[in-house]
Amino acid sequence: MTSNNCVRIGLLGCGTVGSQVVRLLQQSRCDYEARSATCLTLQGIAVSRLDAQRPAWVDTSLLTTDANKVVDEADVVIELIGGIDPAHELVVRALTQGKTVVTGNKALLASHGKELFELCANHNASLYYEAAVAGAVPVVYGLRESLTGDRINCVQGIVNGTTNYILDKMDTQGWSYEKALSVAQELGFAEADPTADVDGLDAGAKCALLASLAFHSRVTMEDVSIQGISHLSAKDMKDAKDAGCTIKLIAEAKRIRGADGKDAISAVVAPMLIGPDNPLFSVGGAFNAILIDSDAAGRLMFYGQGAGGAPTASAVLSDVVAAAFHCKHGGHAPRESTYASLPIVDKEHAQAAFRIRLSVHDEIGVLHRIAGIVAQHGISISGLQQSGSEDENRAHVVVTTHVTTQGQIDTLLNELRSTPELCTVASVIRQ
Amino acid sequence: MTSNNCVRIGLLGCGTVGSQVVRLLQQSRCDYEARSATCLTLQGIAVSRLDAQRPAWVDTSLLTTDANKVVDEADVVIELIGGIDPAHELVVRALTQGKTVVTGNKALLASHGKELFELCANHNASLYYEAAVAGAVPVVYGLRESLTGDRINCVQGIVNGTTNYILDKMDTQGWSYEKALSVAQELGFAEADPTADVDGLDAGAKCALLASLAFHSRVTMEDVSIQGISHLSAKDMKDAKDAGCTIKLIAEAKRIRGADGKDAISAVVAPMLIGPDNPLFSVGGAFNAILIDSDAAGRLMFYGQGAGGAPTASAVLSDVVAAAFHCKHGGHAPRESTYASLPIVDKEHAQAAFRIRLSVHDEIGVLHRIAGIVAQHGISISGLQQSGSEDENRAHVVVTTHVTTQGQIDTLLNELRSTPELCTVASVIRQ
Numbered sequence: 001m002t003s004n005n006c007v008r009i010g011l012l013g014c015g016t017v018g019s020q021v022v023r024l025l026q027q028s029r030c031d032y033e034a035r036s037a038t039c040l041t042l043q044g045i046a047v048s049r050l051d052a053q054r055p056a057w058v059d060t061s062l063l064t065t066d067a068n069k070v071v072d073e074a075d076v077v078i079e080l081i082g083g084i085d086p087a088h089e090l091v092v093r094a095l096t097q098g099k100t101v102v103t104g105n106k107a108l109l110a111s112h113g114k115e116l117f118e119l120c121a122n123h124n125a126s127l128y129y130e131a132a133v134a135g136a137v138p139v140v141y142g143l144r145e146s147l148t149g150d151r152i153n154c155v156q157g158i159v160n161g162t163t164n165y166i167l168d169k170m171d172t173q174g175w176s177y178e179k180a181l182s183v184a185q186e187l188g189f190a191e192a193d194p195t196a197d198v199d200g201l202d203a204g205a206k207c208a209l210l211a212s213l214a215f216h217s218r219v220t221m222e223d224v225s226i227q228g229i230s231h232l233s234a235k236d237m238k239d240a241k242d243a244g245c246t247i248k249l250i251a252e253a254k255r256i257r258g259a260d261g262k263d264a265i266s267a268v269v270a271p272m273l274i275g276p277d278n279p280l281f282s283v284g285g286a287f288n289a290i291l292i293d294s295d296a297a298g299r300l301m302f303y304g305q306g307a308g309g310a311p312t313a314s315a316v317l318s319d320v321v322a323a324a325f326h327c328k329h330g331g332h333a334p335r336e337s338t339y340a341s342l343p344i345v346d347k348e349h350a351q352a353a354f355r356i357r358l359s360v361h362d363e364i365g366v367l368h369r370i371a372g373i374v375a376q377h378g379i380s381i382s383g384l385q386q387s388g389s390e391d392e393n394r395a396h397v398v399v400t401t402h403v404t405t406q407g408q409i410d411t412l413l414n415e416l417r418s419t420p421e422l423c424t425v426a427s428v429i430r431q
Numbered sequence: 432m433t434s435n436n437c438v439r440i441g442l443l444g445c446g447t448v449g450s451q452v453v454r455l456l457q458q459s460r461c462d463y464e465a466r467s468a469t470c471l472t473l474q475g476i477a478v479s480r481l482d483a484q485r486p487a488w489v490d491t492s493l494l495t496t497d498a499n500k501v502v503d504e505a506d507v508v509i510e511l512i513g514g515i516d517p518a519h520e521l522v523v524r525a526l527t528q529g530k531t532v533v534t535g536n537k538a539l540l541a542s543h544g545k546e547l548f549e550l551c552a553n554h555n556a557s558l559y560y561e562a563a564v565a566g567a568v569p570v571v572y573g574l575r576e577s578l579t580g581d582r583i584n585c586v587q588g589i590v591n592g593t594t595n596y597i598l599d600k601m602d603t604q605g606w607s608y609e610k611a612l613s614v615a616q617e618l619g620f621a622e623a624d625p626t627a628d629v630d631g632l633d634a635g636a637k638c639a640l641l642a643s644l645a646f647h648s649r650v651t652m653e654d655v656s657i658q659g660i661s662h663l664s665a666k667d668m669k670d671a672k673d674a675g676c677t678i679k680l681i682a683e684a685k686r687i688r689g690a691d692g693k694d695a696i697s698a699v700v701a702p703m704l705i706g707p708d709n710p711l712f713s714v715g716g717a718f719n720a721i722l723i724d725s726d727a728a729g730r731l732m733f734y735g736q737g738a739g740g741a742p743t744a745s746a747v748l749s750d751v752v753a754a755a756f757h758c759k760h761g762g763h764a765p766r767e768s769t770y771a772s773l774p775i776v777d778k779e780h781a782q783a784a785f786r787i788r789l790s791v792h793d794e795i796g797v798l799h800r801i802a803g804i805v806a807q808h809g810i811s812i813s814g815l816q817q818s819g820s821e822d823e824n825r826a827h828v829v830v831t832t833h834v835t836t837q838g839q840i841d842t843l844l845n846e847l848r849s850t851p852e853l854c855t856v857a858s859v860i861r862q
Contacts, residue, residue: 138577149748317580
């Protein structure tokens with residue numbers, strides 16, 4: 001390999017994933033060099049604190065707090081800082097210099113994707129982001145390249161390992177949400193502040209990326225209707241189990257018929273009732289899976305580890321091998337493909353069948369009154385079930401609807417919530 | 432799109448898959464053109480008989496029996512004839528002219544891959560073959576591109592829909608092999624001559640391709656140890672079910688420690704006992720799935736429809752979009768990667784634990800005699816079970832072994848088969 005083939009790699013961030021990238025670059029460099037027909041050098045590692053504890057394999061002489069210098073001296077920049085600042089500024093700096101960036105930063109892409117992809121086009125730069133969705137599961141490659149011969153109708157993904165772990169424990173162990181969250185935190189599957197995971201924000205960013213890729217359109221985080229799982233209880237999970245189903249937090253991007261009769265995109269993250277005929281049903285623990293439904297291929301599923309240092313580093317390094325090859329032998333990352341420019345359905349027009357669990361005062365006529373309120377909102381009921389609760393003065397009522405819009409459900413929920421003498425809304429799940 | 436961007440497509444073969452390719456090219460041409468930034472023209476379709484019945488959407492004015500002409504006038508040649516002749520000659524003709532070939536022909540690749548990939552390198556031609564393994568399931572992309580950042584240890588695949596359908600029916604319906612095969616034939620899931628499927632030859636060709644991709648080495652059909660499923664009976668499936676398992680025909684390519692202590696490849700197609708902890712356990716019907724175990728990513732699975740006109744055409748057209756882009760905007764299909772050149776373990780040295788079912792004369796001491804023969808061959812027994820059979824003079828004996836070599840098992844089976852007064856060998860399954 002001549003020195004002309006040398007690709008200088010700059011790493012931004014050396015946490016859980018970053019340090020695994022360093023390890024794999026050492027352990028498998030000969031393989032990566034043979035596969036990319038280049039010579040790879042890790043030039044520098046930008047960190048915020050030089051004195052933090054790091055694994056023994058990290059060469060401390062490469063560490064620096066000068067992230068700009070790491071960017072400027074690299075051919076390929078790996079951004080694993082996460083979050084918006086300072087990642088955004090550094091990625092912009094690299095792309096403006098026409099460099100190649102490999103990132104796992106879903107939040108940055110879902111909020112600043114337009115700007116970053118335009119920089120790529122204008123500066124002949126490249127942006128790879130396999131690690132940004134579902135860790136080691138190669139769904140970005142799958143949608144960007146393997147499925148370009150087909151027309152995708154729906155993408156449904158379990159893309160957040162934390163919430164899948166919590167829901168899995170609620171299902172298999174009968175734990176409450178609070179207990180499952182607390183065990184997940186003890187085991188390191190959930191952060192001390194679990195908001196981004198349990199409120200669906202992490203899945204929302206990934207949903208935006210999946211929708212953009214699947215439908216060749218630009219979908220941002222703001223376009224995604226997001227509900228989290230923190231309002232779910234052991235009772236909801238038991239009801240689901242009794243029906244032979246389970247509840248999963250699903251990121252769903254669907255092609256639907258818009259109000260004008262033309263194709264549009266619906267992008268939703270919400271807890272959904274999943275039956276055993278759906279391959280996502282048995283995806284447990286911290287695993288991720290993405291189910292794709294397309295015209296010609298039918299159902300396809302990608303399954304694997306969605307988080308963790310080594311699995312995510314595996315995805316980063318696949319991008320690094322492709323990036324290094326393109327740096328020295330021509331080509332670049334696939335450009336953003338937004339030719340279809342499908343409109344995104346307003347959140348309030350997103351359609352689904354819902355399952356609403358209410359806690360009601362256990363008195364004669366309560367079912368009748370609730371059914372009346374639902375009917376007044378023009379929502380068709382597919383089922384209405386009452387069961388006792390631990391509090392003898394109260395009962396559970398589960399209202400299941402036919403397909404309706406999120407807007408109609410929201411108006412209904414507002415009215416139900418304004419009648420506390422009648423009921424309180426315990427949970428809302430999509431079916 | 433200027434005419435300079437026009438890519439002329441020549442199609443060889445217009446059967447189940449070919450006619451679906453024609454349909455999708457018509458239906459989704461605008462999408463494919465936008466995604467490849469080219470203009471696509473279907474220039475000609477080579478068929479062996481002009482008067483055969485074809486779907487209405489096939490423009491008969493494009494049909495010709497002059498396959499050479501179709502090759503010579505195309506930029507991208509889609510080969511869907513199957514088999515070796517005349518596909519081989521036509522693909523060689525196209526590659527020698529520096530053209531791009533998209534094929535789904537596993538038999539051709541597994542037997543003539545070396546020649547074809549060398550033609551690509553020497554003539555700057557390209558060869559795409561996503562459709563050759565597991566139909567719509569993008570495992571070729573997955574192994575060629577998405578997993579280049581990792582070190583793969585094992586690939587296990589259900590890659591033949593016919594045998595999976597037969598085994599699925601034997602499992603779920605309790606049918607005999609003969610009945611399941613005959614229903615599969617009636618439904619069109621199995622050919623009138625099912626040999627290539629039930630004897631494992633189709634899976635063997637795919638196993639060679641998977642092994643080549645996973646281990647960056649050249650593995651041919653001849654390197655694969657192949658056993659089919661035609662000797663399996665309802666009794667074997669029942670025994671498997673009683674143990675909470677099922678039997679699947681698995682194509683397995685594994686990295687093992689060779690006799691010299693260095694890495695080597697073991698490539699096997701055989702019926703294997705699969706437990707419920709293996710994600711392949713629940714892959715039923717005509718679906719395909721490939722499970723990959725790698726150092727950093729851990730377990731990954733790809734799942735989808737492995738055969739059929741439209742699913743296979745979906746994979747072909749993804750390759751066509753990539754090929755068209757590369758034709759006009761630079762780049763080519765990934766070159767064959769054989770840098771690792773791992774040796775392939777002799778079939779007789781391939782290792783596994785086996786489960787051998789014998790039909791024996793039901794008399795005192797028979798278990799003892801069989802155990803003695805097994806021990807004489809230096810094979811360690813992990814279990815020995817006897818049960819009655821419908822014939823009161825005979826019994827079933829199941830011998831399960833610890834890990835041993837195919838060579839030792841073959842010698843043992845030869846001896847057992849030469850003692851017909853003692854027993855007959857009913858089935859051999861890997862565990």
